Each structure stands twice: as structure tokens, then as C-alpha cells.
Amino acid sequence: MISLGKYLIFLGGLFKKRERFQVYLEQFFEECIQIGVNSLFIVGIVAMFIGAVTCVQTAYNMVSPVIPNYIISTIVRDMTVLELAPTITCIVLSGKVGSHIAGQLGTMRVTEQIDALEVMGINASSYLVLPKLMAAVVMIPMLVVLAAFLSISGGYLAGTITGVINSHDFLYGIQYDFIPFNVPFALIKSVVFAFLISTISSFKGYYTRGGALEVGQASTQAVTNSCISVLLADYLLAQLLLN
Amino acid sequence: MIEINNIKKAFSGKEVLKGISGKFYQGKSNLIIGSSGTGKSVLLKNIVGLIQPDEGEILYDGRDFSKPAAIQEIRREIGMLFQGSALFDSMTVLENVMFPLKMFTKMSPQERAERAQYCLERVSLDKAGSLMPSEISGGMQKRVGIARAIVMNPKYLFCDEPNSGLDPQTAITIDELIQDITQEFNMTTVVVTHDMNSVMGIGDHIMYLCQGHKLWEGNKDNILDTDCKELQEFLFSSELIRKLKS
Numbered sequence: 001m002i003s004l005g006k007y008l009i010f011l012g013g014l015f016k017k018r019e020r021f022q023v024y025l026e027q028f029f030e031e032c033i034q035i036g037v038n039s040l041f042i043v044g045i046v047a048m049f050i051g052a053v054t055c056v057q058t059a060y061n062m063v064s065p066v067i068p069n070y071i072i073s074t075i076v077r078d079m080t081v082l083e084l085a086p087t088i089t090c091i092v093l094s095g096k097v098g099s100h101i102a103g104q105l106g107t108m109r110v111t112e113q114i115d116a117l118e119v120m121g122i123n124a125s126s127y128l129v130l131p132k133l134m135a136a137v138v139m140i141p142m143l144v145v146l147a148a149f150l151s152i153s154g155g156y157l158a159g160t161i162t163g164v165i166n167s168h169d170f171l172y173g174i175q176y177d178f179i180p181f182n183v184p185f186a187l188i189k190s191v192v193f194a195f196l197i198s199t200i201s202s203f204k205g206y207y208t209r210g211g212a213l214e215v216g217q218a219s220t221q222a223v224t225n226s227c228i229s230v231l232l233a234d235y236l237l238a239q240l241l242l243n
Numbered sequence: 244m245i246e247i248n249n250i251k252k253a254f255s256g257k258e259v260l261k262g263i264s265g266k267f268y269q270g271k272s273n274l275i276i277g278s279s280g281t282g283k284s285v286l287l288k289n290i291v292g293l294i295q296p297d298e299g300e301i302l303y304d305g306r307d308f309s310k311p312a313a314i315q316e317i318r319r320e321i322g323m324l325f326q327g328s329a330l331f332d333s334m335t336v337l338e339n340v341m342f343p344l345k346m347f348t349k350m351s352p353q354e355r356a357e358r359a360q361y362c363l364e365r366v367s368l369d370k371a372g373s374l375m376p377s378e379i380s381g382g383m384q385k386r387v388g389i390a391r392a393i394v395m396n397p398k399y400l401f402c403d404e405p406n407s408g409l410d411p412q413t414a415i416t417i418d419e420l421i422q423d424i425t426q427e428f429n430m431t432t433v434v435v436t437h438d439m440n441s442v443m444g445i446g447d448h449i450m451y452l453c454q455g456h457k458l459w460e461g462n463k464d465n466i467l468d469t470d471c472k473e474l475q476e477f478l479f480s481s482e483l484i485r486k487l488k489s
Contacts, residue, residue, distance in 0.1 A: 121318030
């Protein structure tokens with residue numbers, strides 16, 4: 001509870017005594033590269049394989065001749081859009097981006113770089129964290145959209161290459177009984193997850209005390225706490241928005 | 244001048260500063276000395292506002308540092324050299340020195356670069372501007388730290404263990420630089436140190452701390468004649484001071 005209170009105070013502090021917009025803009029673009037562009041490869045690989053595996057395993061379980069083949073791609077689509085693309089992508093990003101943010105801020109703390117900013121009269125938390133938060137909220141939903149596209153593409157490739165479903169059935173299935181709300185739902189989830197990953201990791205890094213050992217511990221805690229909060233938020237959002 | 248009155252600070256119930264009062268004078272190198280763990284750095288962090296004291300007041304030329312209206316104004320007049328230099332490792336040396344100008348002035352990039360280059364020349368690092376902090380030595384990092392601290396023409400300069408981790412010759416260079424800058428810009432400089440070379444070299448005004456108390460105040464000329472037993476023990480643990488005294 002104390003940590004939660006400290007986290008909320010930390011969040012409040014991000015928006016107090018902000019610097020000039022221009023200062024954040026430069027930082028924002030740098031963070032977009034760090035969080036978004038540098039994560040393209042891992043997100044792409046994970047999404048492709050998850051889509052492929054989902055397609056093959058769904059086909060493996062569809063043994064009844066009553067169920068049409070195109071249902072395989074319908075399941076791949078719904079699983080991808082509703083769950084796999086936003087949640088698995090953000091779990092992966094909790095590890096990659098979360099540990100990077102916590103490690104960077106933790107190192108800045110233990111080497112007195114954050115103290116140097118504070119002595120200058122700069123709101124260090126706002127200066128360092130706000131651009132990361134903004135970049136995460138912009139870039140992570142884009143990565144989720146890309147992951148959804150690549151996951152369905154992975155499913156298509158795996159399905160057609162292995163012969164479990166033909167191209168026509170797959171394309172028919174991904175359009176069949178489509179619920180448009182699933183797309184904004186996935187985007188809402190990705191924005192919430194982006195907020196949680198960037199702020200929890202920043203919080204853990206910002207309040208690191210000690211040396212190299214504690215920086216490592218802060219990174220580990222950032223990843224663990226981000227993953228748990230993403231899963232918890234996933235459940236709560238599903239309850240709130242799908243019922 | 245900086246004046247501190249009855250500064251107290253405790254961590255988890257353990258009192259680290261037990262009511263310290265004193266003055267730090269303009270145009271002089273004011274040293275806070277004492278053994279490790281006596282609260283020197285904690286006192287310095289209280290003075291610059293990195294830690295809030297539990298009790299007491301800090302006055303910068305009569306302005307109360309606890310008043311929100313004065314804090315921002317005073318912070319812009321402070322330059323600080325940290326123990327580990329605290330250079331931003333994602334920036335070059337020149338960008339580090341330009342950073343406060345970029346944040347707080349409306350100077351053009353050209354003007355910022357010229358001012359930063361002047362400060363680097365002042366610390367004899369005019370050719371190091373394009374290097375990253377990881378590419379320069381510890382002594383050079385300290386000098387870059389000094390250049391960054393003075394780039395805004397501060398009225399108050401704080402140095403936390405400026406000689407730690409440096410060889411004696413580089414340490415003397417840093418001390419002389421701090422002394423020269425203090426006199427040139429007529430700053431109020433506060434240096435935390437336990438280096439006896441610094442004490443005897445630049446100690447215009449010295450405050451001795453022991454177990455969270457201020458036990459002695461004076462200067463380098465009268466420190467060897469002190470009656471304070473704890474200070475004598477501290478001083479004569481140094482080979483240099485033993486030789487000087489004999």
C-alpha cells in the first residue's frame with residue numbers, strides 16, 4: 001500500500017512544474033526510437049510465430065467434419081485481436097522496454113545524474129519520465145496493430161504451407177462474423193498497458209538506491225510488476241468493456 | 244554568504260546532523276571536513292535542497308531556502324560538482340556543459356556553444372568537447388563537472404569530495420581550479436572533503452564535523468593550533484600534517 005501511494009504521488013509529480021514543450025519534443029522523438037523502432041524486430045518475430053502456432057494448433061483441435069475449415073482463421077483472428085496481439089506484445093515489451101527504462105533511470109540515480117538535475121532546479125521525474133510515457137502511449141499501440149497484422153499473416157502462411165487450410169477459406173474466415181469493436185478494444189488495452197509499463201518501470205528505476213546490484217534488482221522488479229499489472233488490467237478491461 | 248541555523252536530520256530514527264549552525268563566506272573556499280560517516284555530505288545535500296532538514300533554516304544571502312518562492316530563484320544561482328561528477332552519459336562533454344544554458348536561457352545554439360566552450364577552456368579542456376564522458380579520465384570528468392557548474396555564472400558553488408579517486412597531482416589541480424574560480428567569480432564555495440592537502444591548500448574557512456556535531460570552526464592558518472581533541476586526532480592521522488607540525 002505504501003508503494004502504491006508512493007507510485008501515485010510519483011505520477012502526480014510528473015505533471016507539476018513541467019519544462020518547455022520544446023524540451024520534451026526532442027526527448028519524445030528519441031524515446032519513440034528507443035521504445036518503438038528498436039522493438040520492431042522482437043515484436044515482429046513473436047507475433048509471426050504466435051499466429052502460426054495458433055493456426056496449426058487450432059486446426060489440430062478441429063477434428064469434427066461438421067465444423068467448417070474457415071473457422072480456424074476466424075479463431076486466429078479473434079484470438080489475435082482480442083488477446084494475443086495486445087497482451088503478449090505488451091508482456092514482451094514489459095521485458096524489453098521495462099528493463100531498459102528501469103536500468104537507465106536506476107543508473108542515473110546511483111550515479112547522481114538525477115541529483116544533478118534536481119540541483120539545477122529541473123523537475124527530474126517530469127523531464128525524464130514524461131517523454132518515455134508519451135512515447136510509450138503513442139508507439140506501443142502502433143506495435144500492437146503491427147503485431148496483429150503479422151500474427152494473422154503468420155497464421156495464413158503456416159496454414160496454407162502446411163495445408164491445414166486453403167487460402168480462400170482463410171481469407172473468408174478472417175472476415176466472417178467480424179465484430180468491429182474488437183479493434184478499438186485492443187487499442188484501448190494497448191494504451192492502458194503502455195501507461196502501466198512505462199510508469200511502473202520508471203517508478204522502480206527512479207527510486208533505486210544503492211549501486212549496480214540494486215539497479216539490477218530494480219530492473220527485475222520493473223519487469224515482474226509490469227507483467228502482473230498488464231495481466232490484471234487485461235482481466236479488468238475485459239470485464240468492463242466486453243460485458 | 245550562506246547561513247545555516249540549527250540543522251537537524253535523522254534517518255530511520257538515527258540522528259545524523261545534531262543541530263549544526265554556521266556561515267559560509269562569499270569569495271572564500273569554505274571547507275566542511277570530518278571523518279567518513281560524520282554527516283558532511285548529508286549536510287551539503289541539506290544545504291542544496293536534495294534532502295529536507297527535519298529542523299533548522301538555511302539562508303542564502305538572507306533568503307530562506309525553505310520558502311517556495313525563493314527556492315527556484317536560489318537554485319538557478321547554484322552550481323554543484325558531485326563526487327562522481329554526475330555527467331549525463333548520453334551527452335558529449337560540450338552538450339553536458341551546454342545543458343543548463345539550454346534549459347534556462349534563451350541563448351541561441353551558437354551562443355550556448357560559445358559560452359560552454361569558454362567554460363571548457365577555463366578548465367583547460369577546450370579540445371574535449373566532442374568526447375563522451377566515458378572516453379575521458381576521472382580528473383577530466385571532474386573538470387567538466389566544474390565547467391558545467393560554473394556555466395550559468397552561479398553565486399554559490401558546492402563541491403562534494405572533489406578529490407575522491409584522483410591522484411595527488413590531479414587533486415591539487417582540481418583544488419587550485421576551485422580556488423581560482425571562487426576568487427575570480429567572487430562565489431560562495433562550499434567544499435566537502437577529508438583530504439588534508441585540500442584543507443591546508445584552500446581552507447579559507449573550515450568547519451569540522453564529528454558525530455553529527457560541529458566541533459570546530461577556523462581556517463588553515465589556525466587549524467594546527469586547535470585545542471579540539473577530536474580534530475587533533477583527525478588531523479594527526481595524516482602523515483602530511485604530522486610532518487607539517489613537526
